[in-house]
Amino acid sequence: MRVAREHFKSPKGLPVEEYLTPGSPLCAGCGGLTTLRLMHKVLGENVVIVNAAGCMTLLATFPFTPLKSSWLYTTMASASAGAQGVRDALDILRDSGRLPPQEDLQVLVLAGDGSTYDMGLSSTSSAIHRGLDFWYLCYDNEAYGNTGFQLSSASPEASHTSTSIDLIHQRKKDLFEIWRAHHPAYLASVSAHDAVDLAEKVERARSLRGPKLFLSLAVCPTGWGFDPEWGDELAHLAVETGVWPLKEAVAGVVRHTYIPNRFRPIADYLEPQRRFRHLFQPHRNEAVLAQMQAEVDAYWAGLGTESTLTPRAPETEHAPRV
């Protein structure tokens, strides 16, 4: 079940312009890069990207940049404060007649989950609190990917990272809800697999003034351990299993933009990934898999009053084990 689409009916309707040109030092199959490419297509070219330390920091490596837009690398913790400075300066120049409207820019923070969920949270919380008019894209690959895939507070239960000590008890922070508690103008989770849903959300947010926040599950072949050619299928499975809900919140009111009619079992999503291999080899860890399935089921079962697109009870292909 999906919400009615207002701006884009199919991938063919997406803008043909590209602002992220081929040729970057990022890994093959990087889901974050695809998300940025798609989002940029809809945002248009007049963008300054304010970057926090992470994988994407290597996009602009002197003297090269694959972007047709502007770029400012800040630090790991303060990209949203950098966005504040750029936005405020543009406003000061515009309001005093020194910046013609056609020279104005949209400000986009680009940060990974390490920055977003951890040390960058303070500066972003503060920017949302001030109602800063900016875009934020978090490419969430669920670990510190750029440094060799260490545990972040976005790393999900049972996922192996290079610094996981207690795989079973680690939990992913619910950043969507943390952000939502700030009442940003617009907030959405997106997937590079569903380009139309992503484009719709960018377009719906465009007219809103204030923080416009996007959280994208970024498939990561090197960190998650799968062949890059399976990236899109994994992104698809994350949505179809219900692990990665596609939703949005306008002024704090949540609406799911896609709810699978039949949820695939989460093992379908987990098993192809090396980071979850220990759940399947040498023996299938039924207890942990059941626990993880139950948590996903509980999420969807718990939806109701807060969602304008009320989900039905999940129809998983297997009965949850108790």
Next chain:
Amino acid sequence: MVRQLLTGNAAAAWGARLARAEYVPAFPITPQTEIIETLADWFADGSMPGKFVTLDSEHSMLTAAGAAAATGVRTFAATSSQGLVYALEVLYSVAGWRVPLVLVNVSRGLSAPITLGPDHNDVLAARDTGFVQLHAETCQEVLDSVLLAYRIAEDARVSLPVLVNLDGFFLSFTREPVEIPEADRAREFLGDFTPVQPVFRASRPVAQGVAVLEGGLYSYFRYQMHRAVQNAVAAHTAAATDFERLFGRRYGTIESYRLDGADVALVMAGSFTTKAKAAVERWRSQGRRVGVLRLRMVRPFPAAEIAATLAGCRAVGVIDQNLSPGLGGIFFHEVAGALAAHQVQPPVLRSFIGGLGGKDISQAEFDHVLETLESAHAHDGPHEAELLFTRTEWDQVRNRLALAGKTWERSAT
């Protein structure tokens, strides 16, 4: 021109106002808070156009400041102590962006133990960041240095952030008569900000702060920054000449106080230099040939001028209001290096540590310093840095230790 009794904090705020800073990101910290409160009032009542915004930390504050400067707006910020070191990463970043802005630091000792009184360990932690540094002695100099700082920062030969330092409490909260320049004269001294670095505009995309992964290229950019900081001497000289013409006050990279024909020189920075000058007046009236060299521009370090000024002295004593644990006084080693590099070898060169955490340097301690320098000989052998302390202060320390239940078995010497 108006002459008013102003605190150092108010003088700093007036500097930002007369510089027509349009953007002030802020975060409160004692003893700097009066600066941002004053500026907030002026933005609120319209006497300063632009935007004042409160951030979640000094780290964010300085990021916003650098980003606004990189977009082409004249920017001012202020902090102190823990705030400066909390923002330290960003000091390096924005200097690397080569953007001009002015940051006022109100010096205060660093935690732990947490304290409020001033010393220079906070500002000297920022000495390697690429910021130009000016250290003020008086409230007048605070205001004037903020104006001078913008001229240096925005000079095409420099294009770097500048830090203006004043001592907490002794300047920040002390009222002194300050001449406030008239706005049109200030405008004559400091024109509108015309960025020399590329700024963010839709028609001209630019990548700023990009990664550099080759050591050679990194060395190139870092050394370029070093040369740009060095250019601040020439930029300061040009600005100071204009400043003297317009306002009648003259500033150098260092201040020589009664050093003509001096046998003994004290080297200091900041507001405590005023105490040293009082001692010099007293000593000079006794016929002792002694003067003070005040370090005003700390980065770039005016090594040649320091060496030339101290060339005729028999004894030089550096009083550091800072302590690098395991090394000693920071300025002592910088002055010693400057002298060695310029082949100036005063027979006596001694290091003193005083005024940590706002501890007073009494006239008796200055007398001790002078007597030590006068009685020292060229071949006395190596001497460690000497911590200045009075008997009264030592008794007070013992009293506090006793109250804390700490026994003191040996008698103090």
